[in-house]
Amino acid sequence: MEAGIVGLPNVGKSTLFNALTLSKAAQSENYPFCTIEPNEGIVSVPDQRLDRITKYIVPQKLIPATLKLVDIAGIVKGASEGEGLGNKFLSHIREVDAILQVVRCFEDPDVTHVAGSVDPLADIDTIETELMLADLQSLENALGKAQRTARSGDKEAKLRVTVIEKCSEHLNEGKPLRLLNLNEAESAAISSFGLLTAKPILFVANVDETDLDGKNPLVDKVRQHADKVGADVACVCAKLEAEIAELDEEDREEMLTDVGLAEPALNQIARAAYHTLGLQSYFTAGEKEVRAWPVPIGATAPQAAGVIHSDFERGFIRAEVYSLADLEEHGGEKEIRQAGKLRVEGKSYVMQDGDICHFLFNV
Numbered sequence: 001m002e003a004g005i006v007g008l009p010n011v012g013k014s015t016l017f018n019a020l021t022l023s024k025a026a027q028s029e030n031y032p033f034c035t036i037e038p039n040e041g042i043v044s045v046p047d048q049r050l051d052r053i054t055k056y057i058v059p060q061k062l063i064p065a066t067l068k069l070v071d072i073a074g075i076v077k078g079a080s081e082g083e084g085l086g087n088k089f090l091s092h093i094r095e096v097d098a099i100l101q102v103v104r105c106f107e108d109p110d111v112t113h114v115a116g117s118v119d120p121l122a123d124i125d126t127i128e129t130e131l132m133l134a135d136l137q138s139l140e141n142a143l144g145k146a147q148r149t150a151r152s153g154d155k156e157a158k159l160r161v162t163v164i165e166k167c168s169e170h171l172n173e174g175k176p177l178r179l180l181n182l183n184e185a186e187s188a189a190i191s192s193f194g195l196l197t198a199k200p201i202l203f204v205a206n207v208d209e210t211d212l213d214g215k216n217p218l219v220d221k222v223r224q225h226a227d228k229v230g231a232d233v234a235c236v237c238a239k240l241e242a243e244i245a246e247l248d249e250e251d252r253e254e255m256l257t258d259v260g261l262a263e264p265a266l267n268q269i270a271r272a273a274y275h276t277l278g279l280q281s282y283f284t285a286g287e288k289e290v291r292a293w294p295v296p297i298g299a300t301a302p303q304a305a306g307v308i309h310s311d312f313e314r315g316f317i318r319a320e321v322y323s324l325a326d327l328e329e330h331g332g333e334k335e336i337r338q339a340g341k342l343r344v345e346g347k348s349y350v351m352q353d354g355d356i357c358h359f360l361f362n363v
């Protein structure tokens with residue numbers, strides 16, 4: 001699963017990306033279009049539960065869940081018509097599973113704002129409009145073909161035509177497809193189009209160092225908007241985070257204390273992005289490794305096993321499952337088993353966030 005960082009030029013995307021991936025690869029300069037090719041990075045998702053597990057099961061290796069981030073260059077007004085590097089950006093967005101939109105909520109006279117003033121809602125609107133226009137174009141392109149196939153009596157194509165029309169109508173009302181309720185068959189009919197506004201979105205409010213508590217009227221506006229469009233919001237000072245990310249462990253702790261943060265805001269963003277991607281974690285825990293694995297919320301036990309290896313899904317027999325609370329109460333897996341708390345779950349079991357599992361399977 002991957003999330004793409006988007007936003008207008010000069011809002012702090014590359015700064016955030018660098019901080020998140022600790023990579024110096026993405027250039028961060030006060031210059032629109034400085035990031036042309038998408039940069040990719042892997043980010044681990046900090047999870048306190050891993051530390052709690054390792055109090056009882058001491059592994060040789062501790063492996064957090066990760067997600068892939070793509071730094072997509074800035075979108076400008078007119079991108080859907082090829083303005084800036086329009087179409088190229090849009091095709092990169094098409095490939096990601098979720099969108100992380102960085103919105104500028106920081107004032108800095110030294111950093112040019114493409115639209116002339118700091119106005120996060122106007123920025124959000126600019127991008128959403130471009131994405132909606134791009135979706136309308138994709139739908140329009142697909143409609144002709146679907147109509148021709150439908151004329152020959154093809155049932156699937158008929159459904160596709162209906163859904164395309166429904167989506168276009170919704171977009172023409174100025175609403176992203178994320179807010180349109182489609183049933184499973186309808187969603188499937190258009191799933192190959194890679195529609196941009198159907199993707200889940202997380203707004204990352206990039207604030208001044210002095211606004212880290214999130215009490216900033218601009219951030220409030222972003223929050224109100226996010227509520228309306230079914231999105232989450234995370235707050236960060238990208239510039240500060242980039243500085244923190246470059247420090248070694250000890251200095252990092254000191255700096256965090258100085259600025260009054262319990263942990264880098266990046267941790268919160270990684271978790272929020274994970275959530276926006278519709279993921280939750282389950283754990284495997286043994287002496288060799290304690291590891292968090294990402295699964296889509298609602299996944300069954302065989303699907304979860306399949307995240308480790310596709311053979312595990314195919315040959316799934318059953319899962320042995322316990323919770324962190326069980327571990328903390330009984331102190332070890334053997335004790336959990338003795339207390340009769342080790343649950344045996346079959347193929348239809350729906351994974352719960354934080355399950356600790358063993359899978360039994362045939363090869």
Ligand code: GDP
Nearest residue numbers: 009010011012013014015028029030108238239
């Ligand atoms: P991008 O075009 O969206 O990738 O933006 P960049 O990450 O290249 O940032 C543009 C400029 O804004 C750079 O000079 C950054 O140092 C600066 N910048 C980024 N984040 C912040 C922030 O939180 N506060 C301030 N004051 N400047 C920032």
